[in-house]
Amino acid sequence: MLNLIYQLKSASDLKALSKKSDIPLDRLKSLVEEISEATMSEVQKLSDAMKMSIEFLTSENKKYEDLNLLFRKSIKDKKDVELASRFSHLVGNSFEIMSEQSIDYSLLRSMMSMRENTYENAFRLANQFRYTIGDEIGLSPMVNLPQIVAEKLNCILYVVELGRHIEGASAVVEGIPFIFLSPRFKPRMLFTLAHELGHILNHHGLEQDFALYDSDVNSISRSTNLDESFANAFASNLLLPERGVGVALKKIGEIFKIENQVLGDVEILYLSRIYGVSFEVAALRCEDLTLLPKGGARALYEHIKANHVNPEQRAKKLNLPERPDVTFPKVSPNLTKLAVEKIRKGSISLGKASEILSMPISQIMRENI
Numbered sequence: 525m526l527n528l529i530y531q532l533k534s535a536s537d538l539k540a541l542s543k544k545s546d547i548p549l550d551r552l553k554s555l556v557e558e559i560s561e562a563t564m565s566e567v568q569k570l571s572d573a574m575k576m577s578i579e580f581l582t583s584e585n586k587k588y589e590d591l592n593l594l595f596r597k598s599i600k601d602k603k604d605v606e607l608a609s610r611f612s613h614l615v616g617n618s619f620e621i622m623s624e625q626s627i628d629y630s631l632l633r634s635m636m637s638m639r640e641n642t643y644e645n646a647f648r649l650a651n652q653f654r655y656t657i658g659d660e661i662g663l664s665p666m667v668n669l670p671q672i673v674a675e676k677l678n679c680i681l682y683v684v685e686l687g688r689h690i691e692g693a694s695a696v697v698e699g700i701p702f703i704f705l706s707p708r709f710k711p712r713m714l715f716t717l718a719h720e721l722g723h724i725l726n727h728h729g730l731e732q733d734f735a736l737y738d739s740d741v742n743s744i745s746r747s748t749n750l751d752e753s754f755a756n757a758f759a760s761n762l763l764l765p766e767r768g769v770g771v772a773l774k775k776i777g778e779i780f781k782i783e784n785q786v787l788g789d790v791e792i793l794y795l796s797r798i799y800g801v802s803f804e805v806a807a808l809r810c811e812d813l814t815l816l817p818k819g820g821a822r823a824l825y826e827h828i829k830a831n832h833v834n835p836e837q838r839a840k841k842l843n844l845p846e847r848p849d850v851t852f853p854k855v856s857p858n859l860t861k862l863a864v865e866k867i868r869k870g871s872i873s874l875g876k877a878s879e880i881l882s883m884p885i886s887q888i889m890r891e892n893i
Contacts, residue, residue, distance in 0.1 A: 545566075545570050545574075551566075567581055591616055591697065594695075594733055594735055595608035595695070598735045598736055598737055610686075611693065611704065615702060617882075619698070621877075621880060631656065635652055635653060641751060641753065643757045643812075646758040647757065653762055654765065662766070663767060663768040665848060666763055666799075666800075669718060669850075670853065674857060679702065679856070681853065683852050685707060686706040689739045690738070691712070691738050692720045692737075693720065693735065693736060694721075695734060696734055699731065707852075710800075714850050715759055716741045716742065717852075718759035719741050722758030742804055760812060764799050764805070766813060772794075773815070776790075776795065777791070787816055789828055793838060797846065803825065804821070804825060807824055807825060808821045855882075863881060863888065
C-alpha cells in the first residue's frame with residue numbers, strides 16, 4: 525500500500541485525520557512508520573476521510589512519490605493538493621501499462637520547438653499543425669481533435685473529474701505527453717483540449733518534465749499570463765482557422781440574408797455551431813480577427829445573457845442546427861490497446877487492467893477485445 529503510506533506521511537496533521545477517520549492516533553503513526561499494515565476497514569475509513577479512492581490508496585505505484593513532487597510544484601491553491609495525488613496515480617498507472625513499449629513521437633516532435641509566446645507564433649504553429657495532419661486549406665472543423673491527439677500524436681488523454689474550477693491539465697513526464705480534461709459541455713472540452721495541446725507543443729521538447737493546471741480556459745475574459753495567452757491563441761487559430769471563418773461568415777450572411785456589415789450574435793452563434801466551439805470562443809476569435817471591435821465579444825455575450833439567459837438558449841430560439849458531435853474517450857484508446865496487448869500476452873489480468881485504467885472490465889472488453 526505504497527500510496528497510502530505516502531499519503532499518511534504527507535498528512536500535515538495526523539491528529540485531525542485521526543479524528544476524521546475515527547482511527548486512533550497511535551494506530552496511524554504505526555502505519556506511517558510501516559510497523560503494521562492497514563486493514564481494509566481502515567483503508568475504507570481513510571478513503572472516506574481523505575476523499576481518495578480505495579484503488580488509489582492501495583496502489584503499489586513505485587513512481588508515485590517522484591510524480592507527486594512534480595505535480596505539487598504546479599499547485600497554486602492548497603485546496604488542490606489532492607489533484608497532485610490523482611494525477612500521480614493516473615500517470616504512474618499509465619507507465620505500468622506502457623512499460624517496455626516503444627512509442628513513436630516523431631510527428632509530435634516535428635511540431636515542437638522553443639518559441640516566443642506571441643500571437644504570431646501561435647498562429648504559425650496552428651497552421652503548421654493543420655498542414656501536418658493534412659488540412660492544408662484550413663477550412664474544416666477539427667471535431668476529430670481527440671482522436672488526432674491520442675492516435676496520431678500518441679499523447680495520453682484522460683477525461684476525469686478534476687474539480688469544479690479546473691478545466692484541464694497538461695504534462696510531460698519522462699518524455700510522455702499527458703492531457704487531462706474535466707467532463708464538461710463538449711464545446712468547452714474541445715477548446716480546453718486544443719489549449720492543453722498548445723502548452724505541450726510550445727514546451728521545450730519532450731526531454732524536460734513539466735505539469736500545468738488550467739481554470740477558466742473558456743472564459744470570455746482574456747488571460748494576462750503569457751503562457752496561457754499563447755495556448756489560447758493557438759487553440760483559437762487551430763479550431764477557427766481564419767480562412768474558414770471568412771468563408772463560413774459569408775455563407776451565413778447569404779443564408780440569413782444579412783446585409784448589415786456589423787457582425788451580430790446570430791452569425792457568431794452559427795459559427796460556433798459549424799466549428800463545434802462555444803459562443804464565447806467564437807466571439808473572441810472574431811474580435812481577434814477585427815470582425816468585432818475591442819470588447820465586442822463581451823458586449824455581445826452580456827447582451828445575450830440579459831435577454832436570453834445564455835447563448836445556448838438563444839440558439840434554440842433561433843432553431844440553429846446542432847454542433848457536430850465530438851467523441852472524448854474516458855481513457856486514450858492508445859493506452860487501452862496497450863493494456864489489451866498485455867492481457868492477451870498474460871502480462872496482466874483483465875481485473876488488474878481494469879484497476880489500473882479505472883475502467884469497468886466490460887468497457888475494456890467492448891472497446892478493445
